[in-house]
Amino acid sequence: MGGLIRVAIIGAGVVGASISRVLSMFEDFEVHLIEKEADVGWGVSKANTGIIHAGYDDEPDLFPLRAKLCAEGNLIWHEWVKDLDIPIRWCGSLVLAFNSEGEKILEELLDRGIRNGVPSLEIIDREKLKMLEPSSSKNATAALWAPTAGQISPWDAVAALVENSIANGVKLHLSTEVRGIKIVEGRISGLETNKSFLEVDCVINAAGLYADKISEMAGVGGYYIKPKKGEYLIFDKDAEPKVSRIIFPTPTPISKGVVVTTTTDGNLMIGPNAQDLPQNLREDKSNTYDGLKFIWESASNLVNKLPPRNKVIRFFAGLRPEPSGGDFIIRDYDEVFGFIEASGMRSPGLTSAPAVAQMILDALKAKFDLNPKLKAGWNRYRRRIKRFSEMTFEERIKAVNENPGYGRIICVDELVAEAEIVEAIRRGATTIDGIKFRTRACMGTCQGSSCTYKVAVILARELNVPLWSVSLKGPGTEIGIGDVKALFKEKNKLEGENQG
Amino acid sequence: MMGENYDLAIIGGGPSGLASAIRAWKMGVESIVLLEESNFLGGVLPQCIHPGFGLHYFREDLTGPEFAAKLLDQLKSTGVNVLSGSYAEHLEIKSSGEKEISGYMYGRAFKVKCKAVIYAAGCRERSRFEVNILGDRPVGVYTAGEAQTLMDMYGVLPGSEIVVVGSGDVGLIMARRFALEGADVKAVVEVMPYPGGLTRNIVQCLEDFHIPLYLSCMVTEIKGSGRVEGVKIVRVDEKLNPINGSENYLKCNAVILAVGLKPRVELLAKAGALIDEATGGPVVNDWLETTIPGVFAAGNVLVINDLVDYAAEQGERAAESAAKLIHEGLPAFKFKRVVLGRNVRLIVPHLISCIQDVTFYGRVGKPEENVQFRFEEIGRAFKLPIARPSEMFRFKISADDLLRLRDEKIMVNVVKV
Numbered sequence: 001m002g003g004l005i006r007v008a009i010i011g012a013g014v015v016g017a018s019i020s021r022v023l024s025m026f027e028d029f030e031v032h033l034i035e036k037e038a039d040v041g042w043g044v045s046k047a048n049t050g051i052i053h054a055g056y057d058d059e060p061d062l063f064p065l066r067a068k069l070c071a072e073g074n075l076i077w078h079e080w081v082k083d084l085d086i087p088i089r090w091c092g093s094l095v096l097a098f099n100s101e102g103e104k105i106l107e108e109l110l111d112r113g114i115r116n117g118v119p120s121l122e123i124i125d126r127e128k129l130k131m132l133e134p135s136s137s138k139n140a141t142a143a144l145w146a147p148t149a150g151q152i153s154p155w156d157a158v159a160a161l162v163e164n165s166i167a168n169g170v171k172l173h174l175s176t177e178v179r180g181i182k183i184v185e186g187r188i189s190g191l192e193t194n195k196s197f198l199e200v201d202c203v204i205n206a207a208g209l210y211a212d213k214i215s216e217m218a219g220v221g222g223y224y225i226k227p228k229k230g231e232y233l234i235f236d237k238d239a240e241p242k243v244s245r246i247i248f249p250t251p252t253p254i255s256k257g258v259v260v261t262t263t264t265d266g267n268l269m270i271g272p273n274a275q276d277l278p279q280n281l282r283e284d285k286s287n288t289y290d291g292l293k294f295i296w297e298s299a300s301n302l303v304n305k306l307p308p309r310n311k312v313i314r315f316f317a318g319l320r321p322e323p324s325g326g327d328f329i330i331r332d333y334d335e336v337f338g339f340i341e342a343s344g345m346r347s348p349g350l351t352s353a354p355a356v357a358q359m360i361l362d363a364l365k366a367k368f369d370l371n372p373k374l375k376a377g378w379n380r381y382r383r384r385i386k387r388f389s390e391m392t393f394e395e396r397i398k399a400v401n402e403n404p405g406y407g408r409i410i411c412v413d414e415l416v417a418e419a420e421i422v423e424a425i426r427r428g429a430t431t432i433d434g435i436k437f438r439t440r441a442c443m444g445t446c447q448g449s450s451c452t453y454k455v456a457v458i459l460a461r462e463l464n465v466p467l468w469s470v471s472l473k474g475p476g477t478e479i480g481i482g483d484v485k486a487l488f489k490e491k492n493k494l495e496g497e498n499q500g
Numbered sequence: 501m502m503g504e505n506y507d508l509a510i511i512g513g514g515p516s517g518l519a520s521a522i523r524a525w526k527m528g529v530e531s532i533v534l535l536e537e538s539n540f541l542g543g544v545l546p547q548c549i550h551p552g553f554g555l556h557y558f559r560e561d562l563t564g565p566e567f568a569a570k571l572l573d574q575l576k577s578t579g580v581n582v583l584s585g586s587y588a589e590h591l592e593i594k595s596s597g598e599k600e601i602s603g604y605m606y607g608r609a610f611k612v613k614c615k616a617v618i619y620a621a622g623c624r625e626r627s628r629f630e631v632n633i634l635g636d637r638p639v640g641v642y643t644a645g646e647a648q649t650l651m652d653m654y655g656v657l658p659g660s661e662i663v664v665v666g667s668g669d670v671g672l673i674m675a676r677r678f679a680l681e682g683a684d685v686k687a688v689v690e691v692m693p694y695p696g697g698l699t700r701n702i703v704q705c706l707e708d709f710h711i712p713l714y715l716s717c718m719v720t721e722i723k724g725s726g727r728v729e730g731v732k733i734v735r736v737d738e739k740l741n742p743i744n745g746s747e748n749y750l751k752c753n754a755v756i757l758a759v760g761l762k763p764r765v766e767l768l769a770k771a772g773a774l775i776d777e778a779t780g781g782p783v784v785n786d787w788l789e790t791t792i793p794g795v796f797a798a799g800n801v802l803v804i805n806d807l808v809d810y811a812a813e814q815g816e817r818a819a820e821s822a823a824k825l826i827h828e829g830l831p832a833f834k835f836k837r838v839v840l841g842r843n844v845r846l847i848v849p850h851l852i853s854c855i856q857d858v859t860f861y862g863r864v865g866k867p868e869e870n871v872q873f874r875f876e877e878i879g880r881a882f883k884l885p886i887a888r889p890s891e892m893f894r895f896k897i898s899a900d901d902l903l904r905l906r907d908e909k910i911m912v913n914v915v916k917v
C-alpha cells in the first residue's frame with residue numbers, strides 16, 4: 001500500500017477527537033474529522049458527568065473492553081491534560097456504603113479494581129471519610145477511596161483535542177453529515193455527505209448515538225444503540241455546602257447512580273438519573289419533573305445537606321449511547337475492508353477515549369500493514385484561551401495593555417472579556433453555544449439573560465452577518481426571525497402579490 | 501488612571517445612579533466618578549420605549565429614553581467624571597475605612613479610591629431555570645428585558661408567535677410590544693389568580709389588543725429541539741399545585757419570561773454587606789447606608805421598584821447621605837429595627853435612627869382591599885383602598901413622629917378595616 005492512507009473519522013466527540021489526535025502524530029495518514037453539528041463535541045460528549053473514572057466499575061469478564069480501556073484511559077488522561085491544558089481536578093472519588101450490604105459491594109468493587117489494575121484503591125472507615133470529605137453524609141459507614149479519579153471539563157477536552165489535531169494537519173469538516181458510505185469490491189471508497197463526496201480509504205465510526213446507523217450504511221453492524229437519558233442540576237458558584245471529592249452511592253446493575261461533584265469551574269453538580277428511551281428518541285434531552293425529583297432525593301442521601309433549591313441555576317440532560325451488547329464495539333470487518341468501529345461508547349467512554357484511540361491505531365497498523373512514522377514537526381501542546389477571571393489584578397493590567405479587548409467585560413457573572421470571545425471565534429466558534437462552551441459566557445447565575453445579546457453582537461460583527469441571523473447552535477436556531485419590521489414586510493409583500 | 505482618588509464613586513449609571521450623581525454635585529461634593537458598565541448611560545431606560553415614566557419625579561408622562569435624556573441634561577452641567585463602558589468588579593474596604601474599587605474598561609484595568617460609594621447596580625431578571633420551567637432548551641426563550649433589548653436597541657425580532665409568562669407590568673408591556681410589531685401574542689400566562697400588573701396596563705396592553713390572559717395557569721414545559729415549538733400549560737389550584745388532567749399545549753416560536761427581578765448584589769455581598777432575604781438587596785439604615793459604613797445603596801439593587809421615580813428618589817437620598825458623610829461624617833447611632841408584621845412581605849429601610857424623616861418602601865404579601873398600614877408603636881396609620889403585592893407602597897414618616905418610638909423596634913402591620 002503506497003502513499004497516504006486517507007482516513008475519515010465520523011463524529012467529533014471525545015472518541016473521534018482522541019482518535020484524530022493520535023492519528024495526527026503520524027506521516028502515514030491524511031485525516032478528515034467529520035461532524036454534522038456546527039461545532040465539535042455537541043453530542044454525548046457535551047452533557048455528561050465529566051468524571052475520569054479510576055476503573056473499578058466494569059466487570060472484566062462481562063465487559064472486557066470497558067474494564068481494560070477505562071483503567072488505561074485514566075492513565076493517558078493524566079498526560080494529555082498537561083499537554084493540552086485541559087481543566088481538570090484530580091480530586092479522587094468516593095463510593096459510600098450505608099450498611100453491611102453496601103460494604104460488601106465495596107469489597108467487590110475493590111476486588112474488581114485490583115483485577116483491572118487500578119492503583120491505590122482503599123476501603124476507608126467513617127473517620128477517614130469525614131476527613132477526606134467533610135460534607136459526606138453522616139450515615140455513611142464506609143467508603144471506597146479511589147484517589148486516581150478526576151473531574152474534567154468534557155467539552156473543553158474535545159475542543160483541546162480538535163485544536164491540537166488541526167494544528168497537526170487534521171482537516172475538520174463541520175456541519176457535514178454523513179449520509180452514505182460507498183464501498184467498491186469490499187473496500188471503502190468514500191463518503192457521501194450533505195456537502196460533497198469525500199474519497200477515503202478508511203472510515204472510523206465514532207458517531208456516538210448514531211453509530212448503528214453509520215454501521216448500517218456500511219452494510220455491517222448487527223447491533224443497535226439505545227438512548228438512556230441522564231439529567232443534571234447545577235448550582236450557583238456561591239452555593240454552600242460544597243464538596244471537594246466526587247461522591248458516588250454504591251452502584252446498582254443499572255447505573256453508577258446519582259453523583260455529587262464540583263465541576264472544574266467550581267459549580268456543585270448533581271445527577272444523573274438513568275431513564276431508558278425508545279430507540280427513535282435520540283434527540284430528547286428534555287428535563288422532566290420525575291427525573292429532577294429523583295436526582296434531588298438521591299443526592300440528598302450522599303451529603304449532609306444540599307444547598308437550597310433556589311441556588312439551582314440550570315438543569316440539563318444527556319443521552320448515553322447504550323450498545324445492545326453492553327460492551328464497547330471496537331473492531332473491523334472482513335466484508336468491508338477499511339471500516340472500523342469505535343462505537344457503543346457508553347460510560348466510561350469519556351475516560352476510555354484515549355485508550356480507544358490507541359487501539360484504533362493498532363487496528364489500522366494491522367489492517368494496512370503499517371509501521372507508522374512519527375511526524376517530524378508534530379506539536380504535542382495546545383494552550384487554552386487565557387481567562388480573565390483566572391488572572392490576578394497585575395496579570396489583568398498586563399493582559400489589557402497587550403490586548404485592550406480584555407478590558408471590556410461581556411459576561412459579568414463569569415467575568416468573560418471581549419478578547420476571549422474574539423479569540424474563541426478565531427478558534428472556530430460560529431455560534432452562541434460555541435462561545436459559551438469555549439469561554440463560559442452566559443453560563444453564570446443569569447444564564448445569559450444579560451449577556452447573550454452582547455455575545456451575539458460580537459459574533460455578528462466578526463462573522464459579518466446580520467445580528468438576527470446569529471444562531472444558538474447552527475441553522476434553524478437563529479436568535480431572531482428577522483429585523484423588527486420583518487412581519488410587516490412579509491405582510492406587505494403578500495398583499496402586494498395579491499393585488500398584482 | 502491607576503489609583504485615582506475621589507470623594508464619591510457611584511457604581512451604575514441608571515436613573516438611580518444618575519439622580520444620585522446630580523444630587524451629590526448639587527450638595528457640593530466636588531470629586532465624583534460614575535462607573536457604568538454599558539457604553540451608554542440610562543440603565544434600563546433606553547430600551548423602554550413606552551410611556552409611563554416620570555409622573556412623580558418630573559410630573560410628566562415620559563418614555564424611558566426621554567426620562568433618561570432629562571437626567572443626562574442635568575448631568576451635563578455638573579463636573580461628574582463619567583466613565584461609561586467601565587465595569588466595577590470588586591470593592592475592597594481598607595482598614596482605614598477607605599474604599600477601593602477595581603474596574604475594567606476597553607484598554608484599561610484601574611483602581612479608584614474614594615471615601616464613599618453609592619451602589620446603584622440595578623437588577624437582573626430571573627431565568628426559566630429559577631422558576632422550574634422544564635422540557636427542552638431550544639432557542640427562542642428570552643427574558644422580557646432581553647427581548648426588549650433585542651427589539652428596541654438592536655432591531656431584532658425574536659419571534660412571531662409569542663407566549664408571555666408573567667402578568668406583571670413588564671410582561672404586559674412586552675405583550676403589547678410584540679403585538680405592535682404584528683406578532684401573534686397567543687397568551688399571557690399568570691400562575692396567580694389575579695394579574696400582577698396595573699389595571700390600566702391590563703386594559704391598554706391586553707384588552708385593546710385582544711390578547712388572552714390565562715390566570716391560575718402555569719407554563720411547565722418548553723418544547724422544541726432547535727427553536728421553540730410550543731409550551732405546555734397547566735391549571736393550578738389555590739395552593740398553586742398543578743391540577744391533574746388540565747394540561748394544554750400552546751404553539752409558539754418564542755417564550756418571553758417576565759417572572760421576576762433580583763437585585764444585583766454580588767459585589768456588595770462579596771465586600772461583606774449583609775443581604776436581606778426578603779428584598780434580595782442589602783440591609784440599610786435610614787441613610788440608605790449598607791452594613792458597610794460609607795457604602796450606600798439605591799434603586800433596584802436596594803429594592804425592586806415598580807416606578808423609576810422611586811429609584812431616582814432613592815438615588816437622591818443616598819447622595820444626600822454620602823455628601824453628609826464626606827463633609828461632616830454621619831453620626832454614630834444605635835439603630836432601631838423595622839419589623840415585618842401582618843401581610844408585609846418586605847420593607848426598606850431596615851434600620852432607623854429616629855432623628856430624621858424616613859420614606860418607607862415595601863410590598864404586601866397578598867392582595868387586600870380597604871386596609872390600614874399601622875405603625876403601632878408611634879400611633880401612625882395610613883389608609884389604602886387596595887394593597888397589591890405588585891404595587892409598592894411608599895409612606896413618609898416625619899422625625900417628629902419617629903421620636904415617639906420608645907421600643908428597640910417598630911412593627912408594620914397591614915390590617916383590614
Ligand SMILES: Cc1cc2nc3c(=O)[nH]c(=O)nc-3n(C[C@H](O)[C@H](O)[C@H](O)COP(=O)(O)OP(=O)(O)OC[C@H]3O[C@@H](n4cnc5c(N)ncnc54)[C@H](O)[C@@H]3O)c2cc1C
Pocket residue numbers: 010011012013014015016017034035036037040041042043044045046047048049050051052053176177178179206207208209210211229230231272318319320321345346347348349350351352
Ligand atoms: C449522562 C451521562 C453521563 C456520563 N458520564 C460519564 C463519566 O462521568 N465518565 C465517562 O468516562 N463517561 C461518561 N459518559 C459517557 C461518555 O460521555 C461517552 O462515552 C462519550 O462522550 C462518547 O463520546 P463519542 O465521541 O463516542 O460520542 P459523541 O460525543 O456523541 O460524538 C459523536 C459525534 O458524531 C456526530 N455524528 C453522528 N452522526 C453523524 C453523521 N451521520 N455524520 C456526521 N457526524 C455525525 C455527532 O453529532 C456527535 O458529535 C456519560 C454519558 C452520559 C450520557
Ligand SMILES: Cc1cc2nc3c(=O)[nH]c(=O)nc-3n(C[C@H](O)[C@H](O)[C@H](O)COP(=O)(O)OP(=O)(O)OC[C@H]3O[C@@H](n4cnc5c(N)ncnc54)[C@H](O)[C@@H]3O)c2cc1C
Pocket residue numbers: 511512513514515516517535536537538542543544545548551552553554586587588589620621622623644645648669670673764767798799800801805806807808809811
Ligand atoms: C420592561 C420594563 C418596563 C418598565 N416600565 C416602567 C414604567 O412604565 N414606568 C416606570 O416608572 N418604571 C418602569 N420600569 C422600571 C424602571 O425602569 C426601573 O425601576 C429603573 O430603571 C431602575 O433604575 P436603577 O438605576 O436602579 O437600575 P438600572 O436602570 O437597571 O441601572 C443600573 C445600571 O447599573 C449598571 N451596573 C450594574 N452593575 C455595575 C457595575 N458593577 N459596574 C458598572 N456598572 C454597573 C448597569 O449596567 C445599569 O446601567 C420598567 C422596567 C422594565 C424592565
